Amino acid sequence: MLDPGNLRSAAAAWMMSRGWKHKLAKTRGYEQSLFEHSLNEFDVLVELLPILTSSRHYNLSDTEQKILLVALLIHDAGKETEEWQVYVQNPRADRWISHIIPDLTRNLIPELCGKLGFEQLTEPVQRIMAHCVEFHHSRPGKSDGAIFEAMLTGGSDRFLTLAYLVRAIDHFCSAGSAAQAREAVEHDPALANHLMVAIHEAVVRGVSTTYVHSSSQVAFQQKGWRPLLYFSNATIYGADPNDQRLIPTVNEISGFLQAQIDAVISRDVTPLMVGSPTANILPKPDLFAFSESRQYLQSAGGKIGAQSFARAYDREKSRIVKGGSDPRSPGKGKTKADVILAYWKLVKRKGDPYSLEMDRDVARLSVAQPEMLVFKFFKAMVDPKKLDSVTKEGADLAKGLYEKTFGHGSWDALQSTSTLMPAKDMASTVDYFWALTGEAVNHPEVQKLAELPDQTRLQVLIDLLNGIAQEVYASVGRPSPRDILSQNMAQAFVKDIIRPSAGSDIRAFASEQLDHYCRSKPFAGKDNAQGIYLCPICNAPFNFNDGVRASADFIDSPQTHTNRGVACGPFGYIMVCTACYYERLLLQILLGSRPAEIITLLPRLNLGPAKGEQLVRKVREWVEGAKAQLRGESGNLQSGFSLGFTEQAARHLGDRDPFTLESDELLSLFSYRIAGDKQKEREQEAMRRLKEEFDNDLNALGVACGQSFSTWESVVEALIENQIHQQEVKAIRRDVFRLFETIYLICQTPNLILIPLTYEIASGKEEAETSKALRRLYVALILSLVFESSVAIHKQADPVDFQSGMGAAYVPPIPAVRSLIGHDWLHITEAKCWVAAIGAASMLVRDTGLPARSALYQVLAADPPEKLARRIEEAGSGRLTPRHLRLIEQLPGFRRAPEKEVSV
Numbered sequence: 001m002l003d004p005g006n007l008r009s010a011a012a013a014w015m016m017s018r019g020w021k022h023k024l025a026k027t028r029g030y031e032q033s034l035f036e037h038s039l040n041e042f043d044v045l046v047e048l049l050p051i052l053t054s055s056r057h058y059n060l061s062d063t064e065q066k067i068l069l070v071a072l073l074i075h076d077a078g079k080e081t082e083e084w085q086v087y088v089q090n091p092r093a094d095r096w097i098s099h100i101i102p103d104l105t106r107n108l109i110p111e112l113c114g115k116l117g118f119e120q121l122t123e124p125v126q127r128i129m130a131h132c133v134e135f136h137h138s139r140p141g142k143s144d145g146a147i148f149e150a151m152l153t154g155g156s157d158r159f160l161t162l163a164y165l166v167r168a169i170d171h172f173c174s175a176g177s178a179a180q181a182r183e184a185v186e187h188d189p190a191l192a193n194h195l196m197v198a199i200h201e202a203v204v205r206g207v208s209t210t211y212v213h214s215s216s217q218v219a220f221q222q223k224g225w226r227p228l229l230y231f232s233n234a235t236i237y238g239a240d241p242n243d244q245r246l247i248p249t250v251n252e253i254s255g256f257l258q259a260q261i262d263a264v265i266s267r268d269v270t271p272l273m274v275g276s277p278t279a280n281i282l283p284k285p286d287l288f289a290f291s292e293s294r295q296y297l298q299s300a301g302g303k304i305g306a307q308s309f310a311r312a313y314d315r316e317k318s319r320i321v322k323g324g325s326d327p328r329s330p331g332k333g334k335t336k337a338d339v340i341l342a343y344w345k346l347v348k349r350k351g352d353p354y355s356l357e358m359d360r361d362v363a364r365l366s367v368a369q370p371e372m373l374v375f376k377f378f379k380a381m382v383d384p385k386k387l388d389s390v391t392k393e394g395a396d397l398a399k400g401l402y403e404k405t406f407g408h409g410s411w412d413a414l415q416s417t418s419t420l421m422p423a424k425d426m427a428s429t430v431d432y433f434w435a436l437t438g439e440a441v442n443h444p445e446v447q448k449l450a451e452l453p454d455q456t457r458l459q460v461l462i463d464l465l466n467g468i469a470q471e472v473y474a475s476v477g478r479p480s481p482r483d484i485l486s487q488n489m490a491q492a493f494v495k496d497i498i499r500p501s502a503g504s505d506i507r508a509f510a511s512e513q514l515d516h517y518c519r520s521k522p523f524a525g526k527d528n529a530q531g532i533y534l535c536p537i538c539n540a541p542f543n544f545n546d547g548v549r550a551s552a553d554f555i556d557s558p559q560t561h562t563n564r565g566v567a568c569g570p571f572g573y574i575m576v577c578t579a580c581y582y583e584r585l586l587l588q589i590l591l592g593s594r595p596a597e598i599i600t601l602l603p604r605l606n607l608g609p610a611k612g613e614q615l616v617r618k619v620r621e622w623v624e625g626a627k628a629q630l631r632g633e634s635g636n637l638q639s640g641f642s643l644g645f646t647e648q649a650a651r652h653l654g655d656r657d658p659f660t661l662e663s664d665e666l667l668s669l670f671s672y673r674i675a676g677d678k679q680k681e682r683e684q685e686a687m688r689r690l691k692e693e694f695d696n697d698l699n700a701l702g703v704a705c706g707q708s709f710s711t712w713e714s715v716v717e718a719l720i721e722n723q724i725h726q727q728e729v730k731a732i733r734r735d736v737f738r739l740f741e742t743i744y745l746i747c748q749t750p751n752l753i754l755i756p757l758t759y760e761i762a763s764g765k766e767e768a769e770t771s772k773a774l775r776r777l778y779v780a781l782i783l784s785l786v787f788e789s790s791v792a793i794h795k796q797a798d799p800v801d802f803q804s805g806m807g808a809a810y811v812p813p814i815p816a817v818r819s820l821i822g823h824d825w826l827h828i829t830e831a832k833c834w835v836a837a838i839g840a841a842s843m844l845v846r847d848t849g850l851p852a853r854s855a856l857y858q859v860l861a862a863d864p865p866e867k868l869a870r871r872i873e874e875a876g877s878g879r880l881t882p883r884h885l886r887l888i889e890q891l892p893g894f895r896r897a898p899e900k901e902v903s904v
């Protein structure tokens, strides 16, 4: 009978108009605005109404439901006063101020009823609403007045029932954690017999946690539970006690988790498989799928250009010819000529540097480089030390098959190679292959394979090596590493679930942790089979077999993760627990690369069900919109999307109150126009690339695209408008106009939302860390206000303390910035000032003429900021304008004179 959707938006608009987004409702530990808190209670009631109205419980009438809705929306209205807001930010018992203000409540009730379409409710009904509000915060004995008044003024005999319900729901929604919320229900007579609650709770680790949350939620929902409140680390669910719902077991949750991870890692991971030819060619063996070996070899063959070696040689040769310095002079490192000399030594030949003979071998080694990488990847792919599942027997079989193809001694030669060294690789792998007869590989048109066209020969090699690998994999009959991975990942992550409990003994865990802490010192930075370890990331105790060697590919500067580096010297890797390793692996699979920064959104305290769903939907719409713009699907490529152009965003925001921003405005807020000359430059670049690709032949291009063009200009136009759907043209469009997705979304439930970025927010700016940190803070503040969440922008390696004293936005841990702001987390109440301040500073930067590296920070920290006016005048880039003065007024150091306002 009630339409909660419409009521909710009407209520939200009314609360906004009273400024409740700026006002605090909660401070202790977790901040929540009056707007969020009131709307959460409304949401929870809506979710509970089907149970509460049932005849087995309260049998609430239509009017009674309305009483509850209005009373909950308005229960904390007294907190909107300036006095209470001042008090709550610095609460002291001797200055206590009540937030129950009967006059205010009684004025607001008819107003809110009007907005909600409840005008027909009679005055006595409205009085009951007021009584419920006045009663909600009373302690026993203190409420007598309210009760008497209610009875004397003819309130219904149900008044107390409703008032107790309002109070119970308020206590439930105000609890600091899921466990406390459960206690609040179980100890409250108004709800205990009418609502059954259960929770899932997990350790917040990162990406994996989003899957832990969603698999837990699926498991609970499947058993008939409905989510009531979302916390960052937990969800509390409710059900009608008469239905006798069962709590899912950890095993059941683990099953859903594995299915979700299966789906995630089944995506194409080829770009992650082939590592660096000069370091580790197979950096992520866990992701290896036997069935995809051909794709990997193909990708290895494309990793290095066939001309790169020859080009470098040409450069050094031309220096010699022009009489430049000898590239082989000591201290300059190996030149390409040295490489050929080394190659000749290996194949027992002699010759002169930069001779015709050398030129010929340079060409050979250059075109052979893709093949060298294919051999290199193949070597790793049949190595049981890299892939357990290959086994010793598999390696023996590989040897036999390899020698049958490439001849006696070829296997040992292959094994003697290591990271890419063209001379060595040519002699030990490619030369064997090129010496094969055409007959042997179905290419009778050539005598030796060396004569085949480069691309054909590369394909022949991939076929040969893939054939060997597939025969080996089939014969050992083991599952691919990737098949085992999702199971292992699920097992590792499911340990992060605290509730429902798997019956583990917390005391035993703690004592194991202590034991490992004491004994792990000698093994810091070493992988030792007898090793005892304590994970430097999450403090989990583990032994050698349960740990992973994490090199720089996973963790930047490993030694910074443990203070033991001080005692034991720096180390190239650290041992981390499998869960921490899988956490990083999972993120790389999702992104296809490593994140540069992560935007983390968490509920401030908690979120009701409707608000949670809305948050997930809005964040998704925003990120999808940003991605489409980054891919160049919308618009005419004349604008870009970047979170780092603070000045642009501040300009777009203008005088708008950031609290009134809607999520669909974020896209335009962070858009910028590409300068005309830059755009021209790119158009010319596109034309040059098109001509190159199609050999300057407009017809050839027309045929390839199935469209006809009269001029190259018209092709570029069509390319910009995204009207050409031919592969190569699309690739040119992407390259030239930098159309890459750099923002991702990992979001399963409202508990925890991660937005990894593959570029730093302030990337491409030659700026000091202080200024970059301020740009991050600006974005975090805006997102926090728009999505009403706590927002942290951080590097994966920098852990953020999400538990203590959260607020609107995380202040990056740069000492100068922290001391300027004065907190680790910026509070909701200060958010608006800092959005204005950072925005104003960014707009002043240019005219102050301060060095670009640190200007943003210096302007913001200027004390007194008035001195900037002098700077602007002296910088000579223009004169001081009233606009400058208005911006200076926004800076944090500006102190408004009390008696005479600074007016411009």
Ligand SMILES: [Zn+2]
Residues within 6 Å of the ligand: 535, 536, 537, 538, 539, 540, 576, 577, 578, 579, 580, 581
């Ligand atoms: Zn760990």
